[in-house]
Amino acid sequence: MFVQILIVAGLLVCAVQAIRSKRLLLSALWLAGASALVALEMYLLGAPEVAVIELSVGAGLVTVLFVFAINIAGEEDMSALPVVPRPMARIFVLISVVLLAWMNLEVLGLQVAVIEPLYFKTVLWQNRLLDVYLQMVLIFTGVLGVLGIMAEPHPSSRRTAEHGQHAGLEAKEQR
Amino acid sequence: MDISSLLLAVICLLGIGIYAVLVARNLIKVIVGLQVLVKGAMLALIAAGQIAGQPEVGESLALTVIVADTIVAVVGLALAVQVRRRFGTLDIKALSTLRR
Numbered sequence: 001m002f003v004q005i006l007i008v009a010g011l012l013v014c015a016v017q018a019i020r021s022k023r024l025l026l027s028a029l030w031l032a033g034a035s036a037l038v039a040l041e042m043y044l045l046g047a048p049e050v051a052v053i054e055l056s057v058g059a060g061l062v063t064v065l066f067v068f069a070i071n072i073a074g075e076e077d078m079s080a081l082p083v084v085p086r087p088m089a090r091i092f093v094l095i096s097v098v099l100l101a102w103m104n105l106e107v108l109g110l111q112v113a114v115i116e117p118l119y120f121k122t123v124l125w126q127n128r129l130l131d132v133y134l135q136m137v138l139i140f141t142g143v144l145g146v147l148g149i150m151a152e153p154h155p156s157s158r159r160t161a162e163h164g165q166h167a168g169l170e171a172k173e174q175r
Numbered sequence: 176m177d178i179s180s181l182l183l184a185v186i187c188l189l190g191i192g193i194y195a196v197l198v199a200r201n202l203i204k205v206i207v208g209l210q211v212l213v214k215g216a217m218l219a220l221i222a223a224g225q226i227a228g229q230p231e232v233g234e235s236l237a238l239t240v241i242v243a244d245t246i247v248a249v250v251g252l253a254l255a256v257q258v259r260r261r262f263g264t265l266d267i268k269a270l271s272t273l274r275r
Contacts, residue, residue, distance in 0.1 A: 015187075019204070031210055045181075045221055047221050050238055050241070066248070070203060073203065076265050082200055089194055089197040096193055097186055101186055123231040123235045135238075146249060148254070
Protein backbone atom coordinates (compact mmCIF):
# COMPACT_ATOMS: atom_id res chain seq x y z
CA MET A 1 0.00 0.00 0.00
CA PHE A 2 2.70 2.47 1.11
CA VAL A 3 4.92 1.43 -1.81
CA GLN A 4 2.10 2.00 -4.29
CA ILE A 5 1.39 5.47 -2.90
CA LEU A 6 5.10 6.27 -3.26
CA ILE A 7 5.06 5.02 -6.86
CA VAL A 8 2.00 7.11 -7.74
CA ALA A 9 3.52 10.20 -6.09
CA GLY A 10 6.76 9.64 -8.01
CA LEU A 11 4.78 9.18 -11.22
CA LEU A 12 3.00 12.50 -10.77
CA VAL A 13 6.29 14.28 -9.96
CA CYS A 14 7.92 12.80 -13.08
CA ALA A 15 4.94 13.84 -15.24
CA VAL A 16 4.98 17.41 -13.90
CA GLN A 17 8.75 17.69 -14.35
CA ALA A 18 8.46 16.32 -17.90
CA ILE A 19 6.25 19.23 -18.91
CA ARG A 20 8.00 21.85 -16.76
CA SER A 21 11.61 21.23 -17.81
CA LYS A 22 13.04 23.91 -20.04
CA ARG A 23 15.41 21.49 -21.79
CA LEU A 24 13.85 18.94 -24.12
CA LEU A 25 16.40 16.27 -23.22
CA LEU A 26 15.49 16.53 -19.54
CA SER A 27 11.80 16.33 -20.48
CA ALA A 28 12.47 13.07 -22.33
CA LEU A 29 14.34 11.64 -19.33
CA TRP A 30 11.57 12.60 -16.88
CA LEU A 31 9.08 11.00 -19.27
CA ALA A 32 11.15 7.81 -19.25
CA GLY A 33 11.00 7.85 -15.45
CA ALA A 34 7.22 8.25 -15.59
CA SER A 35 6.99 5.30 -18.02
CA ALA A 36 9.08 3.10 -15.73
CA LEU A 37 6.88 3.97 -12.75
CA VAL A 38 3.72 3.28 -14.79
CA ALA A 39 5.19 -0.12 -15.66
CA LEU A 40 5.90 -0.80 -11.97
CA GLU A 41 2.35 0.19 -11.05
CA MET A 42 0.96 -2.11 -13.75
CA TYR A 43 3.03 -4.97 -12.35
CA LEU A 44 1.69 -4.34 -8.86
CA LEU A 45 -1.87 -4.21 -10.25
CA GLY A 46 -1.42 -7.74 -11.59
CA ALA A 47 -0.64 -7.05 -15.25
CA PRO A 48 2.97 -8.24 -15.65
CA GLU A 49 2.77 -8.86 -19.43
CA VAL A 50 1.68 -5.29 -20.16
CA ALA A 51 4.19 -3.95 -17.60
CA VAL A 52 7.11 -5.59 -19.40
CA ILE A 53 5.98 -4.18 -22.75
CA GLU A 54 5.48 -0.70 -21.28
CA LEU A 55 8.92 -0.82 -19.69
CA SER A 56 10.70 -1.92 -22.87
CA VAL A 57 8.70 0.14 -25.35
CA GLY A 58 7.50 3.15 -23.33
CA ALA A 59 10.60 3.69 -21.20
CA GLY A 60 13.15 2.25 -23.63
CA LEU A 61 12.32 2.61 -27.30
CA VAL A 62 10.35 5.86 -27.06
CA THR A 63 13.08 7.50 -24.96
CA VAL A 64 15.75 6.49 -27.47
CA LEU A 65 13.62 7.95 -30.27
CA PHE A 66 13.07 11.17 -28.31
CA VAL A 67 16.80 11.60 -27.65
CA PHE A 68 17.56 10.81 -31.31
CA ALA A 69 14.99 13.31 -32.58
CA ILE A 70 16.08 16.02 -30.11
CA ASN A 71 19.70 15.56 -31.20
CA ILE A 72 18.69 16.02 -34.84
CA ALA A 73 16.20 18.85 -34.33
CA GLY A 74 18.19 20.59 -31.59
CA GLU A 75 17.10 22.46 -28.49
CA GLU A 76 15.12 25.65 -28.96
CA ASP A 77 14.38 28.41 -26.47
CA MET A 78 10.64 28.43 -25.80
CA SER A 79 10.31 31.09 -23.14
CA ALA A 80 7.66 33.01 -25.11
CA LEU A 81 4.03 33.13 -24.03
CA PRO A 82 1.93 30.05 -24.82
CA VAL A 83 -0.69 30.10 -27.57
CA VAL A 84 -3.50 29.46 -25.07
CA PRO A 85 -3.16 31.84 -22.06
CA ARG A 86 -2.13 29.94 -18.92
CA PRO A 87 -5.15 31.01 -16.79
CA MET A 88 -7.53 29.87 -19.51
CA ALA A 89 -5.66 26.56 -19.84
CA ARG A 90 -5.83 26.05 -16.06
CA ILE A 91 -9.59 26.70 -16.05
CA PHE A 92 -10.06 24.28 -18.93
CA VAL A 93 -7.99 21.59 -17.14
CA LEU A 94 -9.91 22.16 -13.91
CA ILE A 95 -13.23 21.69 -15.72
CA SER A 96 -11.92 18.51 -17.39
CA VAL A 97 -10.64 17.09 -14.09
CA VAL A 98 -13.91 17.86 -12.27
CA LEU A 99 -15.95 16.25 -15.05
CA LEU A 100 -13.71 13.14 -15.03
CA ALA A 101 -13.96 12.85 -11.25
CA TRP A 102 -17.74 13.27 -11.42
CA MET A 103 -18.04 10.51 -14.04
CA ASN A 104 -15.80 8.22 -11.96
CA LEU A 105 -17.97 8.62 -8.86
CA GLU A 106 -20.50 6.23 -10.39
CA VAL A 107 -17.80 3.66 -11.08
CA LEU A 108 -16.56 3.69 -7.50
CA GLY A 109 -19.96 2.60 -6.18
CA LEU A 110 -20.08 -0.49 -8.39
CA GLN A 111 -19.44 -3.92 -7.02
CA VAL A 112 -16.74 -5.88 -8.80
CA ALA A 113 -18.47 -8.33 -11.11
CA VAL A 114 -17.39 -11.94 -10.84
CA ILE A 115 -17.05 -13.37 -14.34
CA GLU A 116 -15.38 -16.55 -15.44
CA PRO A 117 -11.65 -15.76 -15.60
CA LEU A 118 -9.93 -15.74 -18.99
CA TYR A 119 -6.28 -15.98 -19.90
CA PHE A 120 -4.54 -12.93 -21.31
CA LYS A 121 -3.34 -14.86 -24.37
CA THR A 122 -6.88 -16.12 -25.06
CA VAL A 123 -8.30 -12.62 -24.91
CA LEU A 124 -5.52 -11.12 -27.06
CA TRP A 125 -5.19 -13.80 -29.75
CA GLN A 126 -8.80 -14.98 -29.99
CA ASN A 127 -11.31 -12.49 -28.61
CA ARG A 128 -9.51 -9.36 -29.78
CA LEU A 129 -7.80 -10.57 -32.94
CA LEU A 130 -8.75 -7.39 -34.81
CA ASP A 131 -6.63 -5.42 -32.33
CA VAL A 132 -3.64 -7.61 -33.21
CA TYR A 133 -4.10 -6.86 -36.93
CA LEU A 134 -4.40 -3.17 -36.09
CA GLN A 135 -1.16 -3.36 -34.12
CA MET A 136 0.60 -4.93 -37.12
CA VAL A 137 -0.54 -2.08 -39.36
CA LEU A 138 0.54 0.46 -36.73
CA ILE A 139 3.99 -1.12 -36.45
CA PHE A 140 4.50 -0.75 -40.22
CA THR A 141 3.42 2.89 -39.87
CA GLY A 142 6.02 3.24 -37.13
CA VAL A 143 8.73 1.89 -39.40
CA LEU A 144 7.79 4.56 -41.96
CA GLY A 145 7.92 7.12 -39.14
CA VAL A 146 11.48 6.07 -38.20
CA LEU A 147 12.46 6.43 -41.85
CA GLY A 148 10.89 9.91 -41.70
CA ILE A 149 13.11 10.84 -38.74
CA MET A 150 16.25 9.65 -40.52
CA ALA A 151 15.40 10.95 -44.00
CA GLU A 152 17.75 13.57 -45.38
CA PRO A 153 16.18 16.64 -46.99
CA HIS A 154 15.89 16.57 -50.78
CA PRO A 155 18.45 18.87 -52.49
CA SER A 156 15.69 20.86 -54.17
CA SER A 157 14.06 21.59 -50.80
CA ARG A 158 17.23 22.93 -49.18
CA ARG A 159 16.65 26.37 -50.61
CA THR A 160 13.14 26.34 -49.11
CA ALA A 161 14.60 25.23 -45.78
CA GLU A 162 17.06 28.12 -45.78
CA HIS A 163 14.23 30.49 -46.61
CA GLY A 164 12.14 28.90 -43.82
CA GLN A 165 14.93 29.29 -41.29
CA HIS A 166 15.25 32.93 -42.25
CA ALA A 167 11.49 33.39 -41.84
CA GLY A 168 11.61 31.57 -38.49
CA LEU A 169 14.29 33.95 -37.25
CA GLU A 170 12.23 36.90 -38.41
CA ALA A 171 9.19 35.58 -36.55
CA LYS A 172 11.31 35.15 -33.42
CA GLU A 173 12.62 38.72 -33.72
CA GLN A 174 9.09 40.05 -34.12
CA ARG A 175 8.09 38.33 -30.86
CA MET B 176 -3.95 0.63 -3.00
CA ASP B 177 -7.67 0.84 -3.65
CA ILE B 178 -9.12 1.70 -7.04
CA SER B 179 -10.29 5.17 -5.98
CA SER B 180 -6.72 6.32 -5.24
CA LEU B 181 -5.57 4.92 -8.57
CA LEU B 182 -8.37 6.72 -10.39
CA LEU B 183 -7.36 9.94 -8.64
CA ALA B 184 -3.82 9.49 -9.97
CA VAL B 185 -5.22 8.76 -13.44
CA ILE B 186 -7.28 11.95 -13.37
CA CYS B 187 -4.20 13.94 -12.28
CA LEU B 188 -2.15 12.44 -15.13
CA LEU B 189 -4.87 13.30 -17.65
CA GLY B 190 -5.03 16.86 -16.29
CA ILE B 191 -1.25 17.28 -16.53
CA GLY B 192 -1.29 15.94 -20.10
CA ILE B 193 -4.13 18.20 -21.23
CA TYR B 194 -2.41 21.24 -19.68
CA ALA B 195 0.87 20.38 -21.44
CA VAL B 196 -0.85 20.01 -24.81
CA LEU B 197 -2.65 23.33 -24.36
CA VAL B 198 0.31 25.37 -23.09
CA ALA B 199 3.36 23.94 -24.90
CA ARG B 200 4.71 25.90 -27.86
CA ASN B 201 7.43 23.45 -28.80
CA LEU B 202 6.29 20.65 -31.10
CA ILE B 203 8.32 18.04 -29.21
CA LYS B 204 6.90 19.27 -25.88
CA VAL B 205 3.39 18.69 -27.27
CA ILE B 206 4.34 15.06 -27.98
CA VAL B 207 5.66 14.74 -24.40
CA GLY B 208 2.28 16.03 -23.16
CA LEU B 209 0.45 13.50 -25.33
CA GLN B 210 2.61 10.71 -23.88
CA VAL B 211 1.70 11.75 -20.32
CA LEU B 212 -1.97 11.87 -21.33
CA VAL B 213 -1.85 8.36 -22.76
CA LYS B 214 -0.09 6.94 -19.69
CA GLY B 215 -3.10 8.03 -17.67
CA ALA B 216 -5.40 6.36 -20.19
CA MET B 217 -3.41 3.10 -19.95
CA LEU B 218 -3.66 2.99 -16.17
CA ALA B 219 -7.39 3.81 -16.46
CA LEU B 220 -7.92 0.85 -18.83
CA ILE B 221 -6.24 -1.56 -16.42
CA ALA B 222 -8.24 -0.17 -13.50
CA ALA B 223 -11.45 -0.44 -15.56
CA GLY B 224 -10.67 -4.08 -16.35
CA GLN B 225 -10.30 -4.82 -12.67
CA ILE B 226 -13.51 -2.98 -11.77
CA ALA B 227 -15.43 -4.89 -14.46
CA GLY B 228 -14.04 -8.22 -13.24
CA GLN B 229 -12.30 -8.80 -16.60
CA PRO B 230 -8.68 -7.69 -16.07
CA GLU B 231 -7.50 -9.53 -19.20
CA VAL B 232 -9.67 -7.38 -21.47
CA GLY B 233 -8.30 -4.21 -19.86
CA GLU B 234 -4.73 -5.48 -20.28
CA SER B 235 -5.35 -6.36 -23.93
CA LEU B 236 -6.71 -2.88 -24.61
CA ALA B 237 -3.79 -1.32 -22.72
CA LEU B 238 -1.40 -3.27 -24.95
CA THR B 239 -3.07 -1.86 -28.05
CA VAL B 240 -2.86 1.63 -26.57
CA ILE B 241 0.89 1.17 -25.89
CA VAL B 242 1.48 0.27 -29.55
CA ALA B 243 -0.69 3.13 -30.82
CA ASP B 244 0.98 5.59 -28.41
CA THR B 245 4.44 4.56 -29.58
CA ILE B 246 3.48 5.04 -33.21
CA VAL B 247 1.98 8.45 -32.43
CA ALA B 248 5.29 9.43 -30.81
CA VAL B 249 7.34 8.11 -33.75
CA VAL B 250 5.24 9.83 -36.41
CA GLY B 251 5.07 13.03 -34.34
CA LEU B 252 8.84 13.11 -33.86
CA ALA B 253 9.41 12.45 -37.56
CA LEU B 254 7.09 15.33 -38.32
CA ALA B 255 8.93 17.57 -35.84
CA VAL B 256 12.34 16.72 -37.31
CA GLN B 257 11.18 17.40 -40.86
CA VAL B 258 9.41 20.61 -39.84
CA ARG B 259 12.57 21.81 -38.11
CA ARG B 260 14.63 21.04 -41.22
CA ARG B 261 12.21 22.73 -43.56
CA PHE B 262 11.12 25.78 -41.55
CA GLY B 263 13.96 26.11 -39.05
CA THR B 264 11.72 26.29 -35.99
CA LEU B 265 9.62 24.08 -33.73
CA ASP B 266 7.47 26.95 -32.47
CA ILE B 267 3.82 26.13 -33.13
CA LYS B 268 2.78 29.78 -33.33
CA ALA B 269 5.52 30.61 -35.84
CA LEU B 270 4.66 27.52 -37.87
CA SER B 271 1.00 28.48 -38.09
CA THR B 272 1.88 31.81 -39.68
CA LEU B 273 4.71 30.71 -41.99
CA ARG B 274 4.08 30.41 -45.70
CA ARG B 275 6.20 28.44 -48.13
